[in-house]
Amino acid sequence: MTTQDATTGPLTTEAGAPVADNQNSQAAGVGGPVLVQDQHLLEKLAHFNRERIPERIVHARGAGAYGTFTVTADLTRYTRAHFLSEVGKETEVFARFSTVAGNLGSADAVRDPRGFALKFYTEEGNYDLVGNNTPVFFIKDALKFPDFIHTQKRDPYTGSQEADNVFDFWGLSPESTHQVTWLFGDRGIPASYRHMNGFGSHTFQWSNADGESFWVKYHFKTDQGIKNLTESEAAVLAGEDPDSHQRDLRESIDSGDFPSWTVYVQVMPAADAANYRFNPFDLTKIWPHADYPLIELGRMELNRNPQNIFAEVEQSIFSPAHFVPGIGPSPDKMLQGRLFGYGDAHRYRVGINADHLPVNRPHVTEARTYGRDGFLYDGRHAGAKNYEPNSFGGPAQTNRPLWEPVTVSGVTDTSEAPAHAEDDDFVQAGNLYRMMTEDEKERLINNLAGALSGVTRDDIAQRAIENFRKADADYGKRLEAAVQALRG
Template sequence: MTTQDDLRPILTTESGAPVADNQNTETAGVGGPALIQDQLLFEKLAHFNRERIPERVVHARGAGAYGTFTVTADVTAYTRAAFLSEVGKQTETFLRFSTVAGNLGAADAVRDPRGFALKFYTEEGNYDLVGNNTPVFFIKDAIKFPDFIHTQKRDPYTGSQEADNVWDFWGLSPESTHQVTWLFGDRGIPATYRHMNGYGSHTYQWQNEAGEYFWVKYHFKTDQGIRNLTQSEANRLAGEDPDSHQRDLREAIERGEFPRWTVQVQIMPAADAAEYRFNPFDLTKVWPHADYPPIEIGTLELNRNPDNIFAEVEQSVFSPAHFVPGIGPSPDKMLQGRLFAYADAHRYRVGINADHLPVNRPHATEARTNSRDGHLYDGRHGRQKNYEPNTFGGPAQIGRPLWSAVPVAGATGNHVAPSHAEDDDFGQAGALYRLMSADEQQRLIAGLAGFIAKVSADRDDIVERAVENFRKADADYGRRLDEAVRELRKQR
């Protein structure tokens, strides 16, 4: 008689040998010590000890899903990218959401920017668009990125995030005023990953078939509508359900309520950049829609959950250096640094062959390189030669650049970015404040004041410098914030 157990597959060791007993360690007699010859025990323990790879230094806490990007408008006048070549064309995608500062075990419902990293599996290779849920960022030069992140992480002495460190750096970095206003406004704590926008944030280059190029910014507008949490709602949810955002995304897709975003771009003719009123490659600024209206180009839908979080979310890697023909970088100094830093972080964290993993390798084409060996190498190249040029039928270059060359001039050096007529650090922050309703302004002031008031009692200089940046953005903004901070510090 066949039982249910007879129909189950056989449990094996990593080498495929059947396991005789997975319940009891082999010992020297009943009740005796374990034997080193029980290799199943050592294999399982050794594998278990190595099941975790280093978490991301930033964006460690994340969730992801597969989806489909569909072209809805003809953009061939601006780019020759194949996946954007015709209306109705669809491309498989993988989108990873994340918080920025928290570690892997942190809660989802916190005041923090959200990562919005999107991989397009195109027929010309993978295109990675690495952005956030805000159109701007705290700094404009990648050389300051490690310093900025150190202020957001745990202090080397106290082991906690310290208001002193955060506001000391932000006060000394006035370009952060715009992003900080975003962060402490109502959109600083999205209710879910589905109810927030995404942005490419950086400026990128599009090149058409004729060789003309344009500067572009990407916008992903949620079709679910914007929903946010108040600070008190977030505090409660973070304690009751630390996995709230991850759970919401997974369960929505399981129910068939597939999240969707309308994809838009702002397009600037290349000739406009030099004389534009502020530096168009400055990541701390937005391009006003009145100057360059967003144009709808497609839709993004998430419709499939990953089967294994570690394999497909933790081991997913994204790099803004992953371009396809017709799309390229801009002189944005933050982007330039990230072109190296993102890929290098994953080479350290996951391994030199991270791009071979199923979630990372191209799905609509095949990667053909001469790189071999190293951690995770699977021998896929067989006997193929590993150099170029060769006379054995190996892959060859196409001889056409992926994007347009950009003219440069002048001496090398550690240059400040070129100055434009309206290149100040405060104007857009003040404009954002004035766009807010009275209630929104009040919540912004309360959130900022509550955090600034935590600065050590003997460091009024940090407080004054921080508040002064907001005063420069808008006099009313600074005055109200100063009063609120003073009142809270009196109560300490």
């Protein structure tokens, strides 16, 4: 059925029967009680009660758009991914931008990382790149993720977000110091989704046609320029227009002012990883550009708005496990956890057949699986066999893995990743602080102090301050003074 078929002609029930009266329910006589035989009434009420699916635990608040990714440089020496195979090649994309901690009804202009999730509809299947607008994150192991998110959400007793919980966790998790510095700096509140950079954040594997493998990081540089909001500007905007970022994205595309990003990668030969000065798979660390410069890859433009927010944005799903030949995972422990966690969240939230929905299914090729049935199954396989191997001509394996194998050794235990020469939780946070101008430092200190002043326990506040002091002595000293001034 086409959209035109569904939106014109006589009104019908869900089963297609014409509706005679959509203004008045059936009653037992004029002014009498409603009849249970009025199935149109019951169907409408039952459907209305079920219009919402569970919102995302994180990244609930978001906006999306379709567009095009165009290759601008030949990087086939690094990857055999077909959608990156030649300069000028275009691939349809769907992007979803979001805040992390807020619920579906929260405001856009808040201090929070922004999700930067992309779906590339390639001829080898969908490739999902699920990142943020920051190159790092608060933690390095997915085992800590539920605990971290609990601190960002509502307290089980007060029902509100509590500064005690936020800074208690951050203070006891020194690895968060780098990301917290990003978050409370100028880029913590983007002016719009169009005016922020995006990052794959994790390290991924690329492999070329000869079987050589490389580690890569993705960077999306906004062509609109970076624009941010101050704390006071954001507070006003969030109150006056909670939908500010969603509205800006939609209206810019509707007016033909298509936002775009220039896409770069950093490429590390696989052999470099073992002796690199930082653990290259640690999500709380960047690779300095002096070590691995940015290499241009392509350009992404968003040029088409969704026609139905629920169907195309709310029901869209992204999973870091959706790879294509020539691209694969790394040993990053946060990424490894997300390979399971995201798909499982979608199976719970949207359903086992979420990949059948138009926004999620492949647009250039067909998904050929032996998965069957389940909620909202559309019968696409008809009477074809539902097992493999079979002798009836069903889909068969290719015998070529999507990515190259990684050598592992040692015993199984719960130890931390091995430390590299310059690994610690503070050096990169300190480097970031020292790169800031004096005005940027002042705003960072004021933003952090404003949040820390809401902590009710002195030991929690002091422990958090000490982490910033370890990153840079001046950073900690100024923050401590600012907190003391606010707390009297």
